Amino acid sequence: MLAQQLAPGAIVTDPDAIAPWLIDWRRRWHGRAALLLQPRDTAEVQAIVVAARSLGVPLVPQGGNSSMVGGATPPADGSAAILSLRRINRIRRLDPAAGLVVAEAGVVLADLHAAALAQGRRFPLSLGAKGNATVGGLVSTNAGGTQVLRFGTMRGLVAGIEAVLPDGTLHEGLAALKKDNRGYDLDQLLIGAEGTLGVVTAASLRLVPALAARAVAWVGVTSPDAAMALLRRFQRATPALESFELLPDESLAAVLAYLPDARAPLAGRHAWHVLLEVTADAAGDDPAALVEAQLAAALDAGEIGDAALAQSEAQAEAFWRLRESISDAERATGPAAQHDISVPVEAMPRFMVEAAAACDARFPGTRASGFGHLGDGNVHFHVRAAPGTDPAHWYAEQVPVVSRFVHDLVAAAGGSISAEHGIGQMKRAELERLGPPARLHALRAIKRAFDPGQLFNPGKLVALAPDRGSE
Known part of the structure; x- marks a missing residue:
């Protein structure tokens, strides 16, 4: 009966096709599942949830399968089916004037970046897994990334959510209302819930103007305390400090060994390294001049050991590649x-x-x-x-x-x-x-209220006693 409600290819039982989705990114969690479900739209998700509820089959929502904590891996007992959101991947609407985009759960972060940029806007959240991470996963984990310093986590970037709840009903919250006092905020409950309260199928996301310019610098410092002093210096100088990343020399060494074509940004050795980025949203602003002036003052004051200001976009990307490769490099060691x-x-x-x-x-x-x-x-x-x-x-x-x-x-x-x-x-x-x-x-209490049958992403986030009654 369910097969008649779904598009061709939505129900996958081939073990070889399912196998790649049974192991987490870190390859620490190994699950089992006899069934992989691939709906193409929200209505099909609702049909799947209703069928699963009637049969008592747990569902594990999954996007890019890039979870670092086994959050999208099915249980090892094979009791659950994987609910893949990868085919629900349309950008329904992008309104540059309003600064909003409605993106479905399966939209890959890198594709969202490209779509926004094509309209003179950007989605100000980035992370190393941007080529795999999807909107649904980013919402469900309240993802952060490297631009939280200026723009906050997903919780601050989400203007509305569409989600299928465990009873099969649809939470229609994409309207992006500025003010809404109708009681509990269901959007905020679903953000960071890791798929345990509802299956996010789409989100209204806030956009900001595309960058007019940016300045990216790599700085050598003696300690985290010195890095903190540098952070406070830049925060006093500008509200446009977008990223400030700190890493020890051993992490840089691991990346240089891992990436055959990588080069150290600075001459000599430094105990700690800072990667910082200052941006400009308006033409005519010169973040490079500000960064250069602040680094020169810090160097004169003996607060930093050395610094390199990226002279091109290619060099800026090379700096960021070093930072974003740390997890892969350390996993290889x-x-x-x-x-x-x-x-x-x-x-x-x-x-x-x-x-x-x-x-x-x-x-x-x-x-x-x-x-x-x-x-x-x-x-x-x-x-x-x-x-x-x-x-x-x-x-x-x-x-x-x-x-x-x-x-x-x-x-x-x-x-x-x-x-x-x-x-x-x-x-x-x-x-x-x-x-x-x-x-x-x-x-x-919230988990029991939303999902008394414990069918959404079982074994994740919070454990419930076998007794499903009140505590």
């Missing part, structure tokens, strides 16, 4: 315990140094370091296994112990164990252990 964490911005420099030292002391032979978005207090804190460590033993035995230690440090600093990647299945137990009771109670 061997197993690691990877943490996406945040602490208050002012506390981050000290945390990066002290937490790395604490991990190195607690786990001899490992090497800990952090890199990422210093300006918004979010870094990716990795503890790499000692050379020669068996990956299977590391992930099964050591990573849980290491992560518990790191998360305890984060909690003691008043931070979050998930800054932008979500909870998925990787961090669910740690959220249960460290999450404030009021937050956990609310998460469970």
Whole structure:
């Protein structure tokens, strides 16, 4: 019966065709599924949800399958079907004057960037997985990326959402109303819910003017504290500081070894590196002059060791390629315990140094370091296994112990164990252990209210007791 309601090719049972979608990006989570469903529009999603509900079959929504926490991987028991949103990939409307675009869930981020640029606008969120990540996944994980410093996360860029709820009804919230006081904000509940409350099928997204110019610089500094001082210098000088990324020299070294044609931006060695970008939205503004002046003043004051201002778009892209290749480069160097964490911005420099030292002391032979978005207090804190460590033993035995230690440090600093990647299945137990009771109670209550049958993305984000009654 369901087959009659769906377009040809929507129901996939071939194990070879399903296999690529059973493993997460980090290749740590391996699921099973006998069925892959590929609807072409929202109506087909509704039909699938209604059928799945009647049969009691859980659904795992999936976009680009680029989750860092196993958030789009089906459970290992094979009980769930994969609901792929990749075919729902139209840009329904792009209004340059209003600064809005309505993009379906399967639209790839890089394609959204190109469509907006063709109309003299841009969508101000970018990340290393822009060639795979989709709008639905970005909304469902409240993605951040490298431009949060100026524009915020997806939560601030979403103006409205269309989503199919677990009972098959459609939340029609694409109107992008500036003011709406009809009670709870369903859009905001769905953002960051990781597909556990509804299947996002489209979103109204805010656009900003296309760049008139940008200045990208690579800076060598002695410490995270020095990087923080540089950040504050630029924030005092301009509101157009769009990105401010910090990475240790060892991360740069890993990328240079990984990319055969890559070159170090600076001569000599520097303990830490900053990649910053200042932009201009209006013709005639000169961000390069501002950046050059601020870097010269910082150099004269002894606040930085050296700096290189990109002299072309190609060089600017080369700088960004170094930053965006860190995760791939570190994955190639061997197993690691990877943490996406945040602490208050002012506390981050000290945390990066002290937490790395604490991990190195607690786990001899490992090497800990952090890199990422210093300006918004979010870094990716990795503890790499000692050379020669068996990956299977590391992930099964050591990573849980290491992560518990790191998360305890984060909690003691008043931070979050998930800054932008979500909870998925990787961090669910740690959220249960460290999450404030009021937050956990609310998460469970909301999940039960929306999805009492626990059919949407089972095993992710929040665990419910077998008893589906009230707590």
